[in-house]
Amino acid sequence: MSVRVFVPIDASALSVGAEEVAAAITRETARRGAKIALVRNGSRGLFWLEPMVEVETKAGRIAYGPVSADDVAGLFDADFLAGGKHKLCLGPTEEIPYLKRQERLTFARCGIIDPLSIEDYRAHGGFAGLEKALAMAPKEIVETVVESGLRGRGGAGFPTGIKWRTALAATADQKYIVCNADEGDSGTYADRMIMEGDPFMLIEGMAIAGFAVGATEGYLYIRSEYPHAFAQMERAVKVARDAGYLGSNIRGNGRSFELHLRLGAGAYICGEETSLLESLEGKRGEVRFKPPLPAIEGLFGKPTVINNVVSLASVPIILDKGAGFYRDFGMGRSRGTLPIQLAGNVKRAGLVEKAFGVTLRELIEDFGGGTATGRPVRAVQVGGPLGAYFPTSMLDLSMDYEAFAANNGMVGHGGVVVFDDTADLAKQARFAMEFCAIESCGKCTPCRLGSTRGVEVIDRIVADEDRAANIELLGDLCATMTDGSLCALGGLTPYPVMSALTHFPEDFDRPRKRAAAE
Amino acid sequence: MQNHTPWQPEIAKALIAERRALPGAVIPILHALQDRFGYVDKEAVPMIAEALNLTRAEVHGVVTFYHDFRGAPPGRHVVKVCRAESCQSMGCDSLIAHIEKKVGASLKHTAGDGSVTLEPVYCLGNCALSPALMWNGDLYGKMTPQKFDRLHKAKVGGS
Numbered sequence: 001m002s003v004r005v006f007v008p009i010d011a012s013a014l015s016v017g018a019e020e021v022a023a024a025i026t027r028e029t030a031r032r033g034a035k036i037a038l039v040r041n042g043s044r045g046l047f048w049l050e051p052m053v054e055v056e057t058k059a060g061r062i063a064y065g066p067v068s069a070d071d072v073a074g075l076f077d078a079d080f081l082a083g084g085k086h087k088l089c090l091g092p093t094e095e096i097p098y099l100k101r102q103e104r105l106t107f108a109r110c111g112i113i114d115p116l117s118i119e120d121y122r123a124h125g126g127f128a129g130l131e132k133a134l135a136m137a138p139k140e141i142v143e144t145v146v147e148s149g150l151r152g153r154g155g156a157g158f159p160t161g162i163k164w165r166t167a168l169a170a171t172a173d174q175k176y177i178v179c180n181a182d183e184g185d186s187g188t189y190a191d192r193m194i195m196e197g198d199p200f201m202l203i204e205g206m207a208i209a210g211f212a213v214g215a216t217e218g219y220l221y222i223r224s225e226y227p228h229a230f231a232q233m234e235r236a237v238k239v240a241r242d243a244g245y246l247g248s249n250i251r252g253n254g255r256s257f258e259l260h261l262r263l264g265a266g267a268y269i270c271g272e273e274t275s276l277l278e279s280l281e282g283k284r285g286e287v288r289f290k291p292p293l294p295a296i297e298g299l300f301g302k303p304t305v306i307n308n309v310v311s312l313a314s315v316p317i318i319l320d321k322g323a324g325f326y327r328d329f330g331m332g333r334s335r336g337t338l339p340i341q342l343a344g345n346v347k348r349a350g351l352v353e354k355a356f357g358v359t360l361r362e363l364i365e366d367f368g369g370g371t372a373t374g375r376p377v378r379a380v381q382v383g384g385p386l387g388a389y390f391p392t393s394m395l396d397l398s399m400d401y402e403a404f405a406a407n408n409g410m411v412g413h414g415g416v417v418v419f420d421d422t423a424d425l426a427k428q429a430r431f432a433m434e435f436c437a438i439e440s441c442g443k444c445t446p447c448r449l450g451s452t453r454g455v456e457v458i459d460r461i462v463a464d465e466d467r468a469a470n471i472e473l474l475g476d477l478c479a480t481m482t483d484g485s486l487c488a489l490g491g492l493t494p495y496p497v498m499s500a501l502t503h504f505p506e507d508f509d510r511p512r513k514r515a516a517a518e
Numbered sequence: 519m520q521n522h523t524p525w526q527p528e529i530a531k532a533l534i535a536e537r538r539a540l541p542g543a544v545i546p547i548l549h550a551l552q553d554r555f556g557y558v559d560k561e562a563v564p565m566i567a568e569a570l571n572l573t574r575a576e577v578h579g580v581v582t583f584y585h586d587f588r589g590a591p592p593g594r595h596v597v598k599v600c601r602a603e604s605c606q607s608m609g610c611d612s613l614i615a616h617i618e619k620k621v622g623a624s625l626k627h628t629a630g631d632g633s634v635t636l637e638p639v640y641c642l643g644n645c646a647l648s649p650a651l652m653w654n655g656d657l658y659g660k661m662t663p664q665k666f667d668r669l670h671k672a673k674v675g676g677s
Contacts, residue, residue, distance in 0.1 A: 012644050015659035047646035186602030189643040224549075224586050225598075225642050227655050265545055265584035268640060282544035282570075284583040300541065343645035344607035350646055372608065381603055385640075417645070419607045431606070435640065441583075 002035035003081045004056040008111065010043035010196050011228040012189065017068055018051035024072035025053070032076060042197015044111035045351025046098055054093055057083040063090040098367060103329060104353045105337050106314050107190075110197035116235055118243045121200045127245065129316030133208045134253045136319075141212035142168050145315060147323035149335030153190075154180055154271070154308030155383065155412040156488070157401045160315075163305055166295035167213040170303035175215035177206050177257075178280065178299055178306040181222040181229070182264050182271040185384025187343040187415030191309035193351060195222070195229035198313070199236035203246065203259060205312035208319055209305055210257040218257060219299065221276055223264040233261055268385075268439040272487045273306045275441060286441045287487045308413070310339055330356035334400035334411075344381075344417035345371045354399075361395035364418055375420035379504065381428075383412025385435050386492035388499035389425060409495060425504035430458045432496035436489060446481045447490025453477060454497065464511040471508070474501065519594050519673075520654055522556035529554065530562050538569045544580050548587055557588040592635035593628040595673055597621070598652040601638050604645035613649050616663040620670055633674045 007022040008014075022038060029036050046052060052065035053075070062083040064075060071088060078086040090096055113120040121127065133141050146161030167175060179202065183191040194202055206218045222230045237259055240246045248256040262280055264270050270279045274288035277299050298304025314336065318326045327335045334356035340363060342349045347369035352358075360380060364370070371377055379389045382399075388409030390397065397403055404411050419428075433454035440447045454477055461470045478494035485491040501508060523529065533550045537543050547566055551558050558581055567574045581587050599614055618624050621634045628635040644650035647659030653669065 011657050012647055012659060015644050015647055015650065015657040045646075050647070183643060184641055186600075186641045187604045187645045188641075189645055192643040225639060225652075228657070229643075260541075262542070262546070263549055264586075265548070266586035266639070267584050279545065280542050282542035282580065283576075284579050286583075341645065344604040344648060385603060415604075415645070417604045417607055423607065428603070428606070431603070435602075439640070 002037045004039055005036045005081070006039045006041045006054040006056075006061075008043045008051060008197075009040035009115070009228075009232070010050075010193060011226070012047055013043050013050040013052070014228065016050055016066070020069040021051045021053065021067050021072065024069040028072050028076050034076070034081060036081065039114045041113065042110045042115050043193060044093065044099060045107065045193060046096065046348070047350045048348045049090065052090075053080075055080055055083060059083060059092065061093045063093040063096065064088045065090060098348060098350065098352075101367075102353050103337050103355050105317050105326070105329070106201075106310060106339055107193070107198075107351060107353045108317070109201065110193055113198065115197050115199055115232065116239055118200065118239060118245075121198075125320065126200055126316075127204055129319035130204045130208055130245070131251070132319050133211050134251060134255065138168055138212050138214060141208065141319065144323045145212070145318060148318040148326040149323075149330070149333070150311065150314055150318060150326065151334070151401065152308055153310035153314070153338070153413065155185070155410070157411070160307060160311050163295050163307070164209065164212050166293060167215070167303045167305045170296050172303050174217065174300075174302045175213055176299045176302055176304040177209045177213070177215045177218040178277065178304055179206055179218065179220045179309060179312055180271060180273060180276055180306055181220055181226070181309045182276060183226070183309070183413065184223060184268040184271045185386075185413050185415050187381065187384060187417035188341050188413045189343075190339040190341055190351060190414060192226055192229050194309055194313050195226070196232045199233050200240060200245075201313045201316055202233075202309055203236060203240050205315040206259060207245065207250065207257045208315050209307065209312060211255055213303070213305055215305065216256045216258065218259045219262055219280055220259060221262045221264060221270070221280060223270075224266055230261065230263055237261065268435075269441045269489055272489065275487070276306065277304065284441070286443045289486070310413075331398075331400055332356075332402055334402065338399060338411065338414050340399060340414045340416060342368050342416050342418070345373055345420050346418040347372050356400040357398050359396050359398050360390065360416065363399070363416055364395065368418065371418060371420045373420050373422075375422065377418055378421040378423050379419045379425060379428075381417045381419070381496065382415070383410040384415050385432060386410075386488060386495055387412050387415070388495045389428060389503065390499065391503040394503075408499060410492070425500040425507040426458065426462050426510070427507075429497045429500035429508075430455055430462075432493055432500075433458060436493040440489060444484070444486040444490060446484040447486070447493075450477055450481045450485075450490060451493060454481075454493070458497075458508075461508050462510065467509075471501070520556060520592070520596060522591065523554055525555050525559045525561070527561060527565070530559070530565060534562075534566055534569045543570055544572070544577065545584075548581060548584075552587060556591045560589065593632050595634045595654055596637065597634055598637045598639040598642070599625065600640070600642050600644075600648070600650045601625075602641040604641070605649040608648040610649040613661060613663060613666070617666055620667060
């Protein structure tokens with residue numbers, strides 16, 4: 001019997017040579033006359049170990065990593081196909097502490113299965129949620145999601161079930177499900193991992209959403225920076241359609257759901273839901289006024305549920321295991337699990353799915369192992385480019401929506417970017433304004449003009465021009481952007497700016513400090 | 519290397535016709551044109567407007583809104599370098615300075631010999647392996663000046 005060998009096809013794994021490793025394994029297998037079945041799985045999310053090769057043995061899966069193409073012959077010599085000892089051997093994958101300490105619900109299958117095998121997917125609980133949904137009335141599906149406490153994992157944290165309830169109540173000849181895979185926040189990659197490593201889960205979640213609100217058409221909008229994810233989803237949609245999980249009369253049940261893929265075009269703002277809808281309609285990605293809510297008047301003017309990838313991917317397990325099962329994870333009003341993405345200057349960067357409530361310190365120190373450079377941590381940005389910079393004195397903050405909101409920050413899409421003590425927070429604050437200026441859709445004045453004025457004001461503060469007055473002006477400008485912007489881009493850019501100024505004032509005062517020292 | 523065809527209105531017309539019935543067809547059409555020609559020629563704007571019953575202004579507005587669409591042919595290679603926060607935390611600013619010098623072009627420009635177009639990008643989703651860049655659609659992580667020089671030599675040749 002041939003041994004199953006897993007080499008990830010995840011874009012991050014490819015970025016450090018997974019393709020070369022897979023080719024070397026194929027070559028070496030042929031040369032030695034060995035028998036293997038090479039599976040191109042998703043990533044387990046232990047990125048510092050990528051490319052991580054796994055072998056299925058009698059004792060379970062054994063991991064090796066990080067493997068380079070040059071290591072492959074040595075791995076064969078060490079009989080890695082039987083789990084043999086080698087300096088790169090990490091032991092049984094499931095026993096790696098980083099993985100073992102997680103609560104993987106949404107990422108339960110990612111990295112384990114062959115992403116394009118329906119049989120593999122089903123053998124690991126796939127489509128169980130969809131089968132249950134097919135036997136339920138739309139209202140029952142919606143109420144299950146409401147009861148689960150699932151909130152939008154894209155960043156805003158709006159209760160998913162409430163959006164669904166609104167769309168279900170709307171009457172129209174056509175409704176749509178739109179999945180927002182415009183994962184633009186720096187420090188995040190959970191959506192990408194799902195699309196590359198467990199694409200059927202997203203398809204299943206979208207189909208269930210369709211049954212729930214009576215939508216027969218879905219659009220998946222993937223950012224153009226993710227060509228690997230786009231190609232993988234194209235393949236997965238075809239497989240799912242051929243197997244009767246998409247199209248008309250799904251599983252002979254009489255319900256229909258068709259899924260279309262669309263590629264973004266490099267605009268961060270299209271991660272904002274109404275801007276994404278404009279883009280899908282073929283227009284400039286300009287934010288819409290709300291109301292009307294997309295659930296009432298969304299894509300092409302029709303009732304539309306628009307949810308993030310992780311939100312929709314969490315739906316199958318909620319339907320399968322029940323609302324209570326999911327709700328029992330988490331704390332307060334933050335229920336379930338959050339796939340946290342450790343990124344930036346951290347030794348062990350990767351995906352950590354935990355129930356809400358884990359602290360930043362546990363994430364950065366216990367999981368992350370400190371900085372990659374070995375220098376002290378100085379700042380942590382949570383929630384993408386619109387998230388706050390926190391100093392090390394605030395690392396005991398727990399990851400939940402309310403705790404972050406109470407500290408002028410946000411959990412966002414779950415990205416945690418670590419900076420060491422070489423970071424200049426005035427520079428980061430300036431970048432936040434610059435980024436807002438680059439990505440502003442231009443519809444509202446506080447965002448379009450405020451961001452450019454913000455860059456200028458920060459430049460004057462750093463140059464020590466009329467400091468006190470300019471710091472006051474920056475505060476005023478940020479208040480105007482917060483209160484007067486149409487969407488989160490202009491509205492939240494003040495988070496990174498003001499948190500940098502509040503927690504790291506010394507970085508805005510360098511010329512004066514230098515002068516004092518001289 | 520990119521495999522682009524020089525601008526030909528007849529090919530563009532066919533690409534537009536194949537997609538004109540798609541809901542929200544403008545962006546799929548623009549992607550198809552750029553994939554084929556490497557950029558969106560300004561002659562394409564009235565063609566798209568005509569096919570979709572839009573004004574030229576509307577189509578021009580879409581083309582210029584999105585960072586992806588180029589108004590002129592790129593170099594033989596397109597390198598997108600991430601300059602977002604995660605990559606900043608791993609020193610992308612100095613890496614970019616090195617890359618600009620090596621390539622002989624600053625971000626948003628093409629080297630004088632037409633070899634490489636450098637484009638800034640804000641996140642490639644490779645934040646666990648920062649700094650990152652994308653060379654003609656292939657993703658690279660944990661980039662260093664030395665690794666970039668090797669990559670540049672392998673793809674472009676020279677020293």
